[in-house]
Amino acid sequence: LTLLVSTLLGLNLYTYKKYKKTNEALSKTQGSEVNNKEDNKELEEIKLRLKAKEEELIEKEQILLSRDKLLNEKLEKILKTEKEKDEIQTELKSKEKLIQDKLESVAGMTMDEARKMLEEKVKDEMKSWISRKIKESEELIRMEAEERARQILIECMLDASTDYVAETTTTVITIEDENLKGKLIGKEGRNIRTFERLTGVDLIIDEIPNQVTISCFDPIRREVAALAIKKLLSDGRVHPGSIEETVEKVKKDILKEIKKTGEEILYEVGIDGLPGGIVMLLGRFKYRFSYGQNLVKHTLETVKIGERLATELKANTKVVKLACLLHDIGKVVPEEGKQHHHISAEIARKYFPNNELLANAIEAHHFDIEAKSIEAEIVRISDAISGARPGARRDNYEDYIKRIRALEDISNKQKGVKESFAIYAGREIRVIVKPEETTDEDLEIIAYNIAKEIEETQNYPGVIKVSVIREVRVTAEAK
Numbered sequence: 001l002t003l004l005v006s007t008l009l010g011l012n013l014y015t016y017k018k019y020k021k022t023n024e025a026l027s028k029t030q031g032s033e034v035n036n037k038e039d040n041k042e043l044e045e046i047k048l049r050l051k052a053k054e055e056e057l058i059e060k061e062q063i064l065l066s067r068d069k070l071l072n073e074k075l076e077k078i079l080k081t082e083k084e085k086d087e088i089q090t091e092l093k094s095k096e097k098l099i100q101d102k103l104e105s106v107a108g109m110t111m112d113e114a115r116k117m118l119e120e121k122v123k124d125e126m127k128s129w130i131s132r133k134i135k136e137s138e139e140l141i142r143m144e145a146e147e148r149a150r151q152i153l154i155e156c157m158l159d160a161s162t163d164y165v166a167e168t169t170t171t172v173i174t175i176e177d178e179n180l181k182g183k184l185i186g187k188e189g190r191n192i193r194t195f196e197r198l199t200g201v202d203l204i205i206d207e208i209p210n211q212v213t214i215s216c217f218d219p220i221r222r223e224v225a226a227l228a229i230k231k232l233l234s235d236g237r238v239h240p241g242s243i244e245e246t247v248e249k250v251k252k253d254i255l256k257e258i259k260k261t262g263e264e265i266l267y268e269v270g271i272d273g274l275p276g277g278i279v280m281l282l283g284r285f286k287y288r289f290s291y292g293q294n295l296v297k298h299t300l301e302t303v304k305i306g307e308r309l310a311t312e313l314k315a316n317t318k319v320v321k322l323a324c325l326l327h328d329i330g331k332v333v334p335e336e337g338k339q340h341h342h343i344s345a346e347i348a349r350k351y352f353p354n355n356e357l358l359a360n361a362i363e364a365h366h367f368d369i370e371a372k373s374i375e376a377e378i379v380r381i382s383d384a385i386s387g388a389r390p391g392a393r394r395d396n397y398e399d400y401i402k403r404i405r406a407l408e409d410i411s412n413k414q415k416g417v418k419e420s421f422a423i424y425a426g427r428e429i430r431v432i433v434k435p436e437e438t439t440d441e442d443l444e445i446i447a448y449n450i451a452k453e454i455e456e457t458q459n460y461p462g463v464i465k466v467s468v469i470r471e472v473r474v475t476a477e478a479k
Contacts, residue, residue: 170204171214171222173229181205183238184212184229194240197430197469198247199225200421217404217422219287224250258283265296269303269325275351282325284332295328298386302327306382315374316357323348323361323379341366403460410453411466414446428465429454435472443468 104110109117175181185192185205192203200221204213214225227250232238235246262283266272285295306324310317330343345363352358361376363369365383404422411420411431416438420431433446447468454464 171226173212173214173226175210175212175233178209180233181212183233183236186238186240190240191238191243194243195225195228195247196421196423197432198244199228200419200423200430201225202423215424217401217426219289220254220284221421223287224254227253255280258286261286261296265299265325268300269321271321271325278326278329278347278351281329281332281347285328288332295331299325299328301386302379302382305385306378309378309382310375313374313378315378319355319358319361319375320378320382322352323358323365323375324382326358327362327365327379327383339366339368341369403458406458407454407464410457411450414449416442416446426460426464428467431466431468433468433470435470438470440470443470 100111104114107114183191184195184203186194192205195201196203199216200218201214201216203225204215206213212229214222214229216222216225224247228243228246231246231250232242235242258280260283262279262281262285265282265285266274266279282299285299288295303321303324306320307317309315310320326344326348328340328344329347330338330340330345333343333347341363345359348355348359348362357373357375360369360372361379364371364376365379367380371377371380404426407422407426407429408420411417411429414431416433418432418434420429422429429450431446431450433443438446447466450468451464451466454460454466
């Protein structure tokens with residue numbers, strides 16, 4: 001404002017000086033131009049305008065001087081206020097320093113120490129808060145993950161639900177006429193002995209009316225025996241020759257049924273192009289039970305569960321399905337000294353030599369082999385879900401099967417043995433030897449060796465009878 005006032009005063013002063021110079025110049029020229037009336041008139045008008053301008057400038061100058069005075073007064077007030085403000089701030093700082101000194105004296109620490117302590121306290125509180133929030137978030141995520149996993153498993157089990165057939169070790173055949181029991185027994189028990197020797201089952205013919213019971217741990221043998229009995233009774237001719245012929249024919253029919261079952265399993269799971277050897281092994285699932293759970297049902301359920309889990313987890317669905325399909329195939333290929341999942345893996349490596357991912361997924365499903373992929377973990381879970389269903393399995397049945405099969409394995413590994421059958425629920429081992437490789441004197445040695453090894457290696461109730469049979473048959477044709 002001071003600069004503006006100075007500028008305006010300078011302009012007024014310049015205008016006034018110019019006006020005086022012009023007036024003096026006009027006065028000098030007035031005498032020489034008296035005679036010129038027009039010029040005089042013009043000069044008069046100029047004088048009037050200059051006078052009016054002079055008055056206007058004087059008025060503005062007065063206004064500016066008044067404003068300048070007012071501004072100076074305000075400036076003095078502002079300076080005075082700032083000075084008072086500075087004095088108050090200085091006083092406040094002095095009092096603040098005094099208060100700070102008193103607080104430090106009372107607290108026993110300096111301000112920097114108090115600030116540091118406060119920062120540490122805030123940090124600790126923030127850490128605690130963050131830790132609590134993280135824990136809450138983890139708990140929430142875990143609960144949601146468990147709920148989602150539970151929902152996935154429920155959906156898998158619903159999609160894969162199948163019926164279960166409780167397996168027993170007997171098959172009951174209903175006959176129409178009680179007199180047919182006499183035909184099955186034959187003269188001096190000749191027919192029943194031939195039938196049991198050829199089929200490897202225990203044929204129970206007792207007082208129960210219209211029923212014949214077939215007892216054997218091997219479901220395929222029971223099936224062969226049941227079909228053979230039905231055919232024999234239907235034909236009416238029951239003697240050792242017809243029994244042998246019928247049993248051989250039924251065994252061939254069973255092979256066809258096994259192949260058909262294997263093809264049906266592949267169709268059910270949507271897999272094709274597998275080798276014929278695998279198809280035949282899969283077909284044997286129909287007659288195989290694991291802890292009382294039918295192997296076909298268990299396998300189909302495992303495949304469905306595995307496929308659903310693989311889809312949810314973005315895994316290799318093809319590998320999971322095939323691994324679930326083959327994971328128990330070793331159960332129908334009994335091999336002494338090896339567990340079924342290791343046998344299953346060997347079969348997978350044989351038919352799929354360049355697919356180690358598949359082999360590992362199969363052999364790792366009983367946790368004794370490390371699972372090297374998510375596919376292997378899915379197979380484990382699927383197998384466990386299918387087998388863990390309450391009532392789906394019975395542990396004692398599998399123990400019984402292992403014990404009976406062990407007795408047959410001991411007999412079969414003896415030199416000269418053709419085949420052996422554990423009958424009467426494992427209380428007797430019936431061993432058939434090759435007549436061309438053994439003599440009658442060898443029978444006692446074979447029976448002794450089998451009985452001794454059973455005593456040394458097996459746990460069993462009661463007594464096990466070992467019967468060794470050597471039969472020489474000569475066939476001639478009269479033409």
